[in-house]
Amino acid sequence: MTRFRSLLLALSLAASMAPDFAVAQEVSEQRIVSGLGKLVRAAPFIDLAILRQEAIDGGGVAMASLPNWGKIAKLPQMVVEIDFENDSVMIKPESYRTLGSIADALHHPNLWAYKFLIVGHSSSTGSDKHNLELSEKRASAIGEILSTTFAVDPDRLYAVGVGEYFPIDGSKGDAASNRRVQLVNLGVFTAP
Secondary structure (H helix, E strand, O other): HHHHHEEEEEHHHHHHOOEEEEEOOOOOHHHHHHOOOOOOOOOOOOOOOHHHHHHHHHHOOOOHOOOHHHHHHOOOOEOOOOEEEOOOOOHHHHHHHHHHHHHHHHOOOOOHHHHHHEEOOOOOOOOOOHHHHHHHHHHHHHHHHHHHOOOOOOHHEEEOOOOOOOOOOOOOOHHHHHHHHEEEEEEEOOOO
């Protein structure tokens, strides 16, 4: 059993260290808690406007090589698959279970004290501007659902969209794997 847990921990760690390559097919509360709950130091200050601009200016290069996204890449995170209606912020019913698992995890005692960044990614179908706006609206929609439907404190949630600028499959910009949501643990939440 210990060997199995070690393997599971290693796989979770690998997925969190390389979010550009690991897309979670089935997400459970425990997997989210395990993946996001390993923050061992204070998170750096994050400015959403700077992140957004850095994504636009540095699009096409690895996220981790950009100054501010490089800081984000070092934080506990995971990629989840949330399906939306085409060209819309409407979440498909088959993703409701995933949203519920995320909400359950954010209410878990190991994560309740943290704040989180929701990063929306899109495929390259459509213009750069449209994809950036759509990914931002989708990330915000997830935050809104988590706060209104699942009572996650909205002050713990930050949303940013990066459009098509950081694809998983760069050779096929319209690949479904490029449309994803990244959850990042930003550190201890302090009430405003």
